[in-house]
Amino acid sequence: METFEFQAEVRQLLQLMIHSIYSTKDIFLRELISNSSDALDKLRIASFRDKDLEADLTDLHIEISADPQQRTLTVRDNGIGMSRDEVVELIGTIARSGTAELLKAVQDNTDVRALIGRFGVGFYSTFMVADRVTLITRKAGEPAGVRWESDGQGSYTIDTVDGLPLGTAVTLHLKPEDTQDNLHDYTSEFRIRETVKKYSDFISWPIRMSVKRDGDSGEASEVTETLNSMKALWARAPEEVKPEEYQELYRHLTHDWRAPLETVHMRGEGTFTFEAVLFLPAQAPADIFMRGSSSGIHLYVNRVFIMDDCDALMPSFLRFVKGVVDAGDLSLNVSREILQQDRQIKAMRRRLVRKVLASLGEMRAKDAERFAGFWSELGRVVKEGLVTDPDHRDPILDIASFASTHDSDSTTTLAEYVARMPEGQEKIYYLTGSSLPVLKQSPHLEGFVGKGYEVLLLCDPIDEMWVERSDFGGKQLQSIAKGQADLGTQSEIENQEVFTALVAWLSEQLADEVREVRLTSRLTESPACLVGEEFDITPMLQQYLRAAGQGFPESKRILEINPAHPLVGALREKHAAGPDADLAETARLLLALAQIAEGMQPNDPAAFTRAMAGRLTQLMTR
Structure with missing residues (x-):
């Protein structure tokens, strides 16, 4: 047996779980059942890929058992199991990034219920109701198992155990305060049934529990009952599904405590059939702009789980869409490489994308305020499709705001x-x-x-x-900000000929910074602005390309001046009297002001600061 210390952030997280979200402690059972469901899915997939894997698939299930006398609750599955290294990585530490962000959100009084699960911390919710947690597991294909145990106070132990069955069992040694009544006693059959029904009724694997029932003779005997309906929600007609059932499926898939903003339930028919339930989140996922963020589409074939994160079904500009797609005509033994080339998958993808975009269009037409909230969160992501997916450019432009x-x-x-x-x-x-x-x-x-x-x-x-x-x-x-403004011709600018000498002099003075200086009709209040030629790269795009390490041809911009502005008029009079160093400095200040007005910094910030300080000093000491 070895003893390990939790990471500092994990210790903080355990205290958070125990003290800060106690009012929502029911979620611990949902998290354990979801983990077990994932383990069963993974075992079935592993057995498809490895025919030599010794695994009995005839009765995959989740089992819950409670002992009121010992105050224990156990959630057991016969799924894929975990190796010793996986236990250390997945249970002893928090593998996913974001723990610090979670803790900061708590310190900032963000609703923790909206964050639980987003950072891979679902297992730790067990310490809300338990003062000691024991996990035993054996991974498929490995001879020995592992026992993990912790009281959540800062350390945990790991030991190798022989003779364990395949799968994982998590035993919670419940806190004594949970014995108040049946409503809060997690060894109570009523409480377990209600919690499973509320959170996990749609799980596709049977969730079983042994209970005592009176027989015909009056004597009590133990019988095993299935607690969940196991009905594939996406296979039912939309009118048969309650809003709270959609919400629980969404929570199961995303661990997002908030309700989804929009639910899309559809069925595709024709040369091939599929069923789908898709969700649009109310808030952008934390990893939406991280490299390699997952698509969140779970692929099933005839109710058999194939893979999560099926990116072949949803383009990157809709990577925030979460949900389930169940195809009727695909082979069970499919890989990501096969999916990328599959004709049916491509056709399903087109229909799914059209449906999502159409739903967004309907949302904007019927509830502009709700759509505005969505667009402020995720519109930037949707607009990526205008660059990456030309096939859907027009429908994206139809909804873009x-x-x-x-x-x-x-x-x-x-x-x-x-x-x-x-x-x-x-x-x-x-x-x-x-x-x-x-x-x-x-x-x-x-x-x-x-x-x-x-x-x-x-x-x-x-x-x-x-x-x-x-x-x-x-x-x-x-x-x-490009080309000549089509607000009037140069001949319409009053007395433009009197500025000819000034424009020529400014062009010479600023030749190192600008391509040319010219009069403009696009300004009514400001003295000057910078514009580009029609096909020039904008300053902001130059910044993005430079930050990405990409090269681009450097190009100077055009300084346009407003002949009706008093400053430009004063420059003309000063120039007519004879250019000097003061006029040259003013010309550079004029260029710097134009740069600042469009959110850029002057070419020489230090020189601009000195010049402005000098001018302000002159003004204040007159």
Whole structure:
């Protein structure tokens, strides 16, 4: 026997389990049953892949037994089991990342019930009701088993045990305070039945318990009863399924304590059939932007579990969708490689994606507020499909919502934007940038908003990737920060010829920083702004590419100045009187102000700071 110390974070977590979420202690049984169900699924898959694996598949089940006298509760399965190394990794430590995040959330008073399970800590919930937990297990294919035991106070023991049956048994030595009454006594048949019915009725494996029943002769005898219905929820008609049943299936699949935002129950028929229940979460999963985050689709074939995380059924831009797909015509002995090439899988994927996108469209039409909550959480992920999945570009654009200058409190679809376009407007105008507050204050908006043109405000990094050379309904999307503004010709700028000398001088002074300097009609309040040519890479995209270690051709931008602004007028008069060092410094300040206005930093921040400090000093000491 060996004794190990828990990691520091695990010790904190145990105290959290014992003291902070005591009011929701029923979930410990759900977590143990879910673990057992996973073990049974894994044994069946392992036996398909390894024909020499010695495993009896004739009666796979979960068994619950209680001893009121000894105050113990045991959950046992004859599933895949665990090796000694797996016990150390999965039970002795927390294998998944995120424990620190969980503890911080608790310190910040986040609802712990919404977090339990998201970080792989379900097993530790047993210490809410037990002052000692014993686990014995033997993995399929291994001769010896393992015994793990802990009182949750900081250490645990592991020992090798011979002669164990295949599978895992977890025994909880219950705390004495749980004897108050049947409602809180987990050795009570009533309490066990109610908890299993509430949380695990849909589990596809039988959950059994031996109970005493009076026979015809009046003498009590033990009989084994199955506690769950084992009905595949996805095989039933939607009207036959209660909302709480959907919610429990969602919790079982995701360990998310919140209810799903939307449930999609569908059946595919034709040359092949399948059934599916899909869930859209109310909040973005913690790992949604982590490399290798799982898709969360569980694949079954004729009620037989095949694999979780079946990424062949759901594209990466819908990786937040969780659920079950049960195919009727696939081989049980399938691999991920086969699934990637399977024609039926590809057809199912298309139908599933269309259904999810259609459901989002219906949600937006019927409940704009609920859709807005979804889009703020996961819209950035959905828009990835505009880059990665051209086959679904149009339906994604149909539901995509964007901030715009039309209404600062709500978003708009492209269809709604087009419907509001004034007569004569031929393009859909947009502006990209680092954040919504920066975009709303951008000088690029001034002329367009002044002429009654609505502008989309795009601040998600993915927007930089898809919006170039895109169109909707035959109307091209056009950046207002590129090319010449189509708000009037240069001849309409009053007295433009009097600025010719100034423009030429500025172009020479700023030649190292900008491609050219020109007058503009796009500004009404600001003195200057920076724009690019039609096919230039935007500054934000340059930042993203640079951060990703990718090279790109460097290009200078164009400085546009507003001839109607007092500062530009004063520059013209100063230049006419004879350029000097003070005027040259002002020219560079003008460029720096244009850079700051679009959320960038000046080329030389230190020089900008010195120049501004000098100008402010002059102003204050006049």
